[in-house]
Structures are given as C-alpha cells and as structure tokens.
Amino acid sequence: MFRLQDSRVLAVDMTGDAVKAKNGSMVAYDGQMAFKRLTGGGEGLRGMVTRRLTGEQMTVMEVRGQGTCWFADRAAEINLVTLQGDKLYVESSNLLATDAGLRTGTTFTGLRGASQGNGLFTTTVEGHGQAAIMSDGPAVVLRVSPQYPLIVDPGAYVAHQGNVRQSFQSGVTFRTFLGEGGGEAFQIRFEGDGLVYVQPSERNTIAGDL
Numbered sequence: 001m002f003r004l005q006d007s008r009v010l011a012v013d014m015t016g017d018a019v020k021a022k023n024g025s026m027v028a029y030d031g032q033m034a035f036k037r038l039t040g041g042g043e044g045l046r047g048m049v050t051r052r053l054t055g056e057q058m059t060v061m062e063v064r065g066q067g068t069c070w071f072a073d074r075a076a077e078i079n080l081v082t083l084q085g086d087k088l089y090v091e092s093s094n095l096l097a098t099d100a101g102l103r104t105g106t107t108f109t110g111l112r113g114a115s116q117g118n119g120l121f122t123t124t125v126e127g128h129g130q131a132a133i134m135s136d137g138p139a140v141v142l143r144v145s146p147q148y149p150l151i152v153d154p155g156a157y158v159a160h161q162g163n164v165r166q167s168f169q170s171g172v173t174f175r176t177f178l179g180e181g182g183g184e185a186f187q188i189r190f191e192g193d194g195l196v197y198v199q200p201s202e203r204n205t206i207a208g209d210l
Contacts, residue, residue, distance in 0.1 A: 031067015
C-alpha cells in the first residue's frame with residue numbers, strides 16, 4: 001500500500017509483495033527487503049530495446065519483502081495516482097514508483113514532447129493499482145471536461161490520465177522573432193475527460209526561450 005510519509009517521502013507497506021521504483025530511490029526500510037535491478041524500465045529485453053530507440057530511458061528496481069520501505073528522490077514533491085484500468089502518461093524522470101502489477105510502456109507524444117525538450121516519446125503506466133509521481137513543488141490536479149478544455153505550459157506539465165486528447169498550439173508570430181514575444185509561444189491543449197497534473201514551476205523548455 002502506498003502512503004505519503006510526508007509530501008516528499010513515499011512509504012510502501014509490503015507483506016511479501018513487490019513494488020517497482022526508480023533505481024536508487026530507497027532512503028530507508030524496516031523488516032526484510034530484497035532489491036533487484038530490472039531491465040528496460042521493468043519491461044524486459046523488449047522494453048530495453050524500445051526505450052533505447054525512443055530515448056525514453058528509465059532505470060527501475062524491484063523491491064520485494066515484508067515491512068515498510070521509504071522512497072524519495074532529490075526532495076521532490078510526491079503525488080499519489082490511483083489507476084482503475086485507465087492509463088497514466090508521465091515523463092520517466094517524474095515517475096518514482098508503481099505497484100508491481102502495473103504495466104509500463106512508451107508512447108509517441110509528437111510536438112508536445114519536443115516543446116518540453118524531453119524528446120518525442122513518454123512513459124505510460126496502466127492497469128489497476130497505485131503510482132507515485134514527482135513534481136517540482138506541490139502539483140495541482142486540474143480536471144479537463146468536454147465543456148472546459150485546459151491549456152498548459154509545456155514547462156509546467158507533469159502527467160495526465162483519463163480519456164484526454166492533447167494537441168500542440170503555437171502563438172509564434174513575426175513579432176516573436178523580433179524578440180517581442182510574451183514568453184508563452186507554445187502551449188499544450190487538453191480536451192476530453194480526465195485529469196492533468198501541473199507543477200508550480202517551469203522547467204527550461206524551447207517555449208520558454210521565445
């Protein structure tokens with residue numbers, strides 16, 4: 001079971017079951033634990049090849065045992081996500097841990113990923129269970145509905161889930177190239193029904209330079 005020890009430390013209570021976590025993210029444990037590095041983000045040889053081809057690298061370990069294990073990474077804020085058969089889209093650098101039964105993979109993101117400087121692919125997590133994602137500052141969860149699409153800065157985007165379509169929109173004009181842009185030249189537009197996780201901090205992106 002996943003629970004927050006505080007906003008920056010994830011506690012996972014285990015009774016002989018396993019969890020997949022970012023390699024090296026264990027900060028403490030009690031009881032008996034065994035640690036095993038997994039290849040290809042936990043997807044085996046095929047996943048390793050896919051992730052190398054897509055550039056969506058992720059090093060993951062399996063932690064199995066009885067007791068409580070605590071995880072953290074660079075004092076990042078941690079957010080718990082519950083999946084009930086739906087799919088979570090998250091950058092691999094923002095993924096801290098998942099239930100061992102959740103499936104991970106990669107998917108094409110198109111220009112959205114390029115605008116973030118994270119490449120054209122992202123990580124997916126799907127199935128039934130819990131995942132822990134990280135953000136720079138406490139993330140807010142914003143709902144997208146058919147009546148209310150959501151526009152997000154690529155530098156503040158963390159993850160999304162649900163039946164959501166994303167598209168890339170640009171406000172680049174001739175004035176942008178004259179150095180008179182407003183600093184918000186690119187945005188991601190989300191439509192449909194789902195949730196988007198946004199952090200109160202903007203990573204450096206191509207969009208932020210215009």
